[in-house]
Amino acid sequence: MxxxxxxxxxxxxxxxxxxxxxxxxxxxxxxxxxxxxxxxxxxxxxxxxxxxxxxSIRSINISEAAKEKEIPKPRSFVKERKDKNEISAPEFDLHIEKLVKNKHGLSNYDILTIQTDTAKRHIEFAIRNRIPKIVFIHGVGEGVLKAELDFLLGRYDNIAFQEGNYQRYGQGATEVFIKQNSK
Structure with a gap:
């Protein structure tokens, strides 16, 4: 030894x-x-x-030691950039609690009908008033309302739609873009 x-x-x-x-x-x-x-x-x-x-002292790399002592910079997240003039898109919450005072006594069919009728009214209003973008907040749930909303939006020729911004809404929103015809 x-x-x-x-x-x-x-x-x-x-x-x-x-x-x-x-x-x-x-x-x-x-x-x-x-x-x-x-x-x-x-x-x-x-x-x-x-x-x-x-x-031991000579073998210490001073630059590495300085990096260890450095305060880590906060992580930056990619944020949606907006022009100062840009008005944020109107958001419409289609959760039944936001649409009626009391949902007791309503069947699932009645609830879905109220939600889709509300969405249709907002789409027609946006088209009439030349609003270029609206957002429907439908939540995640079982996907019935989202599927019905996708079907409704697919019936319009001048509309494109996609999942809402995940960072802002998660998976529970749909962004609707209304193509404006020059009249």
């Missing part, structure tokens, strides 16, 4: 030295102060050159 010339440190004392001789379980060392001392094998530990404090 230890051989002549190894650098060692005494475990329970602040003594470092170089191995002079190894005899069974006893090791003779010359301390840094020039004294010759004998210790048992279990009292010493071999130290590598890199354990020298000055060598």
């Amino acid at each position: 230890f051989s002549k010339g190894d650098k060692v440190s005494v475990l329970d004392e602040a003594i470092n030295g170089v191995v002079l001789a190894v005899k069974d379980k006893e090791i003779s060392i010359e301390t840094e102060d020039g004294f010759v001392m004998t210790f048992f094998v279990n009292e010493l530990i071999k130290i590598q050159e890199t354990s020298n404090l000055m060598n």
